Amino acid sequence: MGQYQWNWGVILERVPDTDEFYYQWLLSGLGWTVATALAAWVIALIVGSIIGVGRTAPNKWISGICTVYVEIFRNVPLIVQMFLWFFVFPEFLPQAAGDWVKQDMPLPEFFTAVFSLGAYTAARVAEQVRTGIMALSRGQKNAGLALGFTLPQTYRYVLLPMAYRIMIPPLTSEFMNIFKNSAVALVIGLTELTFQMRQITGEYAPANPIEVMTMTSVLYLIVALAVNRVMAFIEKKSRVPGYVGGGK
Template structure:
């Protein structure tokens, strides 16, 4: 270890034979990481909120289907799901559609990663939303119905606004996990941040892996901290005075 040649300026050096610089590769990887994570989060938040709400409805068939969805996507490892979406699905679909997915679909790696990560995270979001709704006093549901609201209106105007205030802290963790889990997308060829790190340390700068890995770790740390502060700001702005929500004392 004492003979290790430290070179923290490696990131500013030119990549041999490419005319590019290492920092440009990391910036490109960061862009794909953010795009993948944010796109997947939109899917996860919308779909997870819907599935989590359905799980609390009195219709046992709908609640059962929603529960099956959560158990399916939550209990299969993310990397396995990505492989299934990317490699298996085109083979089991009708030939014309499968050929389109393999040859003509724009940005197939990125789209597959967004869908796979979004569905995986949506199952976790659904569980948080369900927990938030179930944590509310039953009197709130009855009060909405007593006012003449339909079931849908009771959820929209009474239950969900309060439930989301409760689940903001656990949703913060899920939002941060989306950015960290996006690293798995390198397995299907998305050139995100971890992919670029492996490429730099494996093929172009194998003599300086510690510096590059440290820099990438700092970038992930900054992203996670930024998400944490953003969600903390949202929690402060949406909390109900006098109401004990998640993370409140």
């Protein structure tokens, strides 16, 4: 390391044999990372909420199916799921549909990464939703039913509004993780931030790869801190006295 010549301006240099600069590649990768994570988070919240509610349902069949979903998607490594959805799943479709998925579908790497990451994170969100509902007193459910609400209405108007408010802290962690987990999408060719970093420090390696890797880490850190601050603001505004962080 004593012979290493530091140059923090390396990302302002031009990529060899191209008209682009290293920083443009990193910013492009950051854009794909954010787009993938946000789109996957929408899926994770919607599917995770449905599965989480299903796990607390009195119907054993519904609860069992939702439990199977959680156990499969939570315990199979994300990288394996990415490979399965991208390379294996199209082979089980009718030939025309499979060919479309493999060849003609727009942005196949992006949509596969979004779906895979969303389905994987949904299993984790489902557990947060289930825990949030279970943390509420049984009296709230009984009160909703006593008011004449159906069971779905009781979940919609009584249980879920409270459960979401008290599970914001663990959801913050999942929201931050989804940005970091999006790096796995490089294995199917999505040009997100980690993919661009590896491309820059590999095939197009400048004389200062350590600086490029450090700056990539800083970009991830900035995104994580931004997510943390946004979620902290939401938590503060929606805090429930007696359930979250003190307050009377």
